[in-house]
Amino acid sequence: MTLDLMSVLVMTTLVVNVCGILFIVETLLRRDEGAGNVWALAFLAGMLTTLAYALWAQTPDAWWAIAVGNAAFVASTGCMWLGCRRFNGRRTGWGTALVAAAVLVAGGAVAIAGPEGGDWAGALGMFIPLIAFAAAGCIECLRGELQESRTAWVLAAVLGLQALFYVSRTTAFIASGPDSDLFLSAFGMVSTGFLTVTLTIVAVVVTSVLRATRAPMRGSLLSRAPGATHEGIVVEGVFADELRDLCERATWRSELVSVIAVRVEDLEQISTAFGTEVARTVTETWRTGVRRYAPSNALVADDGPMGLLVSVLVESPIHARRVAGVIYRGLFEDLGRVGGGVIPVVGVGVALSDASGYDSEALMRVAREAATRAATSVETSVLVGHDE
Template identity: 30%
Template sequence: MNGLDETTLLVVTPVVLVVVSTLYVVGVVRRPRADVVDRCWTLTFLAAIVTTFAYLASGASAAAWWATSLGNGAFVLSLGAIWSGARARAGRRSLLWVVTASAAVVALAALVDGPDGGPWAGGLPYLLGVAGWSLLAAVEFLGRSGRGGRPAPEATALGITCAAAGAYYAARAVVFAAGGPGSVAFERWFSTTTTTLVNLVLVLVGAFAMMALRTRETTVAAAVRFDPVLGTRTPAHLGRTVADPGGRAAGGPVRVVVLRCVDGAAVRDAFGHEGRDAAWAHLADVVLRLLPAGGAAGSDTTVRDEVIVVLPDAVDDARWVADVRRELLERPVDLDGDPIVLEIAEGRAAGGADGLTALVRTARAGLGARS
């Protein structure tokens, strides 16, 4: 591998690392809510950036010998955070504190060697740490899907990449322990140039596999949380939203309103199933437009023409329903060029948010009485 241009690799790698890390972090920031997986893998890229510039600093000045310790610890943290994110993705505790502790031990090992240790201060603990976390991450990705069933293709790519990196660093650790960084075998097969290339491939494949995997999983999660046509929450997610109200006491009083298009069957007969769905979507759109702060709207695809609304207890539900009716009157739905004013039936109930299912059942009973 000595034919590779080491200078070019050392210049290109930080640039590539910063670019792909920025892409991942920006993608996480743009999501409505970053979960534990996103936070762990964001830490992976931030720690990798710290690693790169720490090594550049240690190589540029003998006075910055301590930067080797920072770089070693940060790189172990970077690989360990991949493992933590993989665990969190599988629904288990991330154990990030274990990874952080291991990174601290690796950094301390380099500090103990002091300035006389040179660029390979604390080298063996560092290599073992990188190899260990890479291989453990590979086991998580290849041995567990995180969602049941077969692993996603992106997870498989991540697992193979981590396994390859782990095997490389494990072999590097063995050769390092046997002959040191100056041995012929180490210089020939595990030199800085070769390792830089391995790390570059790890960063590129890992970053884009992570981005693709998280995009896939957040899209699937959004489909579970929201009806893609109506824009309303699914019943299960509506229940979780009410149970985790964000500022309102869990189980506190709420008002539940169930609205249903009275003429849904007639609209279907006149305009077909597409017309009926358009009328239902129009009702949902009006509800979402008028939804007050702290409110939530849901729909159940097994109960057509209906929208379930949860309002804060302070909202006058009767007045709110009157506003919905007025909006429907002022904004008819266009069905095949005909403006149709939707007529709705209402059912209402009030009680604790922790009894949402019973409140919906009560509201539906009232809906039937008013229909």
């Protein structure tokens, strides 16, 4: 079966736009912690890409549509990478600037070539950033908090496949030229359209699942005011704002800010092996326990389905580790008394402003990473993290 270019573009545009609209609508229905918002921008840019290329296919004189499509394509892949960094709690400031610069280069390369540039004007200005951002996104999925999710491995495979495809496409473009039989049959618009459809469908499913672990439905939170708590535990967005304010005030007095992350593993396995009632009891016990054993002036917040964050001012690193130790020992004792002796793996990570600075995002990221390492460590269940 042979498909013409316009049919493939229509199919690609339909799939990408439907997937993008579904993801964006879901974004509006959830309280996102940031990664979902960036991924929504990626899908929005992908929608713009397909529309621009469809316009170019119908109106060959609209050479500027190639510039828009190329720039939007780079923005889409770049935002996928930035969303992964945001999910892992990493800084995105320099990354955002890098993506913006790459978008300008991709669009500018076509604009410089002008109407005489042809269908493949500025192609290398698009191919190279696509390879870089897709590869960076693949690597980001295999580190930090994303590494702990098997769902993220699928996203890593998607981005890795995209990077490999564009490495091959770039090689064929340089070696054989865009008019060669090799390039047109293996890396032309038709084959690229099929790949885009497949990767888009997988990507929207994977990112939706990943976001669901972080962002509860807005309807479940409507009954609470923006700063309200549930059983003394605030939502993550409120915690981030409060921690940012605490860091700002602590900077004035050179006070030591500590963020303690508590992660509980094996809840899914416990539910499978011992039933949902036991798993629910264990969950309620560790959530209540963190609040009970944390200092009375500490702020406790949700951090996904298997984590809690605690922020508190401490006198010294030793004091911070002591506070974390009290939380861990209290949890271990409480969990030993419930659920028929079923005790999940608990990891406690500590981040300190003297090592990570008064950057709230950095403090949360370092604490999460330390808690993840502590949960898998055989030597200790409480680790003090350090920024990279």
